[in-house]
Amino acid sequence: MTQQGTLGVAVIGTGRMGADHVRRLDRAVSGARVAAVVDVDGERAERAAAGIGGCAAHTDAAAAMDAPGVDAVLIASPGPAHEAALLEAFARDLPVLCEKPLTPDAASALRVLEAETRLGHRRVQVGFMRRYDAEHLELKALLDAGGLGRALMLHCRHRNVSTPPGYTEQMMINDSVVHEIDSTRWLLGQEITAVTVLKPGGAAAPEHLPQLVLLETAAGVVVDVEIFPACGFGYQVQCEAVGERGTARIGDAHGLSVHTAGRWGGRIAQDFLARFADAYDRQVQCWVDATRRGAVEGPSAWDGYAAAAVCEAGVRAQATGGRVAVDLAARPALYD
Numbered sequence: 635m636t637q638q639g640t641l642g643v644a645v646i647g648t649g650r651m652g653a654d655h656v657r658r659l660d661r662a663v664s665g666a667r668v669a670a671v672v673d674v675d676g677e678r679a680e681r682a683a684a685g686i687g688g689c690a691a692h693t694d695a696a697a698a699m700d701a702p703g704v705d706a707v708l709i710a711s712p713g714p715a716h717e718a719a720l721l722e723a724f725a726r727d728l729p730v731l732c733e734k735p736l737t738p739d740a741a742s743a744l745r746v747l748e749a750e751t752r753l754g755h756r757r758v759q760v761g762f763m764r765r766y767d768a769e770h771l772e773l774k775a776l777l778d779a780g781g782l783g784r785a786l787m788l789h790c791r792h793r794n795v796s797t798p799p800g801y802t803e804q805m806m807i808n809d810s811v812v813h814e815i816d817s818t819r820w821l822l823g824q825e826i827t828a829v830t831v832l833k834p835g836g837a838a839a840p841e842h843l844p845q846l847v848l849l850e851t852a853a854g855v856v857v858d859v860e861i862f863p864a865c866g867f868g869y870q871v872q873c874e875a876v877g878e879r880g881t882a883r884i885g886d887a888h889g890l891s892v893h894t895a896g897r898w899g900g901r902i903a904q905d906f907l908a909r910f911a912d913a914y915d916r917q918v919q920c921w922v923d924a925t926r927r928g929a930v931e932g933p934s935a936w937d938g939y940a941a942a943a944v945c946e947a948g949v950r951a952q953a954t955g956g957r958v959a960v961d962l963a964a965r966p967a968l969y970d
């Protein structure tokens with residue numbers, strides 16, 4: 635860190651999410667600066683570094699981590715590239731904020747977990763940003779206080795306007811429902827034990843049509859998630875908790891509601907960058923603050939691994955049409 639204690643961050647991957655984090659670290663977050671950016675596409679890295687004083691552009695993550703002034707790493711490359719970057723960061727004992735998913739499958743997530751366990755201390759915060767969203771925090775506080783009595787069900791909806799090029803059916807689980815998997819574990823404080831996937835329209839449902847993902851938890855809570863990856867009209871993340879003594883629901887905010895000329899209506903966010911802007915800011919600020927104090931907080935590598943294990947069961951449930959039990963390794967004491 636510099637004399638003033640400013641955290642020098644290397645951002646790996648400067649695509650949609652990485653570029654947004656570069657802007658956030660440069661302009662919205664206090665106590666940090668972008669010391670280096672990395673992208674396998676060198677021109678993209680150069681564009682991300684342009685205008686940021688003292689920020690070097692690299693095409694190799696290891697070289698960026700060794701550059702002067704780099705104290706911490708933010709990984710925003712695609713999921714399959716996360717394991718290699720995490721292991722490079724561990725080799726240098728650098729703190730990491732890693733975008734979700736920790737890695738795209740349970741075996742590689744377990745390797746990361748074991749590598750961090752060998753270090754003997756936590757190094758990773760995983761980018762499950764909903765844990766920093768004001769509405770999700772309010773719902774969590776209500777559930778923790780027992781405001782609904784014992785929780786019994788969650789009804790969730792996760793809708794995107796359209797699918798990006800190369801989107802696959804498995805990405806509905808690995809890329810999108812992974813968020814509901816993490817919020818279920820976090821909101822309820824329970825592991826998920828089984829997954830079933832139902833496909834309206836038949837087994838050969840194409841990847842732009844909605845699916846229903848059913849999660850069962852260790853204490854018998856049932857969670858249904860509608861994942862609709864190309865709904866066409868907006869980006870929606872909704873969750874209704876049902877307890878023994880009442881219900882509570884988040885995600886309905888439409889901003890300004892206008893009633894005029896026999897009609898009423900509001901707006902719907904078009905993407906996650908708009909809907910979760912405050913949550914991303916809070917997530918990165920909390921990571922910077924904790925890192926400057928020498929602490930590691932927030933969603934852990936265990937949370938990343940557990941989510942990957944549930945996703946793996948979910949992808950199998952998608953393929954088989956059956957109920958698939960989640961196979962979870964024992965939790966190392968580091969994550970108690």
Ligand SMILES: NC(=O)c1ccc[n+]([C@@H]2O[C@H](COP(=O)([O-])OP(=O)(O)OC[C@H]3O[C@@H](n4cnc5c(N)ncnc54)[C@H](O)[C@@H]3O)[C@@H](O)[C@H]2O)c1
Nearest residue numbers: 647648649650651652673674675710711712713715733734
């Ligand atoms: N938390 C959220 O809401 C959220 C939203 C979107 C994406 N994400 C996550 O962020 C990550 C990036 O997603 P995106 O939408 O920005 O993808 P993207 O395709 O827009 O950008 C990825 C970038 O990484 C670069 N890249 C590829 N391999 C690399 C490597 N080995 N080293 C360095 N750079 C590499 C690519 O050239 C590209 O510029 C993914 O893990 C994704 O799941 C999270």
Ligand SMILES: O[C@H]1[C@H](O)[C@@H](O)[C@H](O)[C@@H](O)[C@H]1O
Nearest residue numbers: 734792794809810811813906
């Ligand atoms: O990668 C994105 C991102 O993680 C969003 O938060 C999620 O809502 C989308 O469904 C997913 O495709």
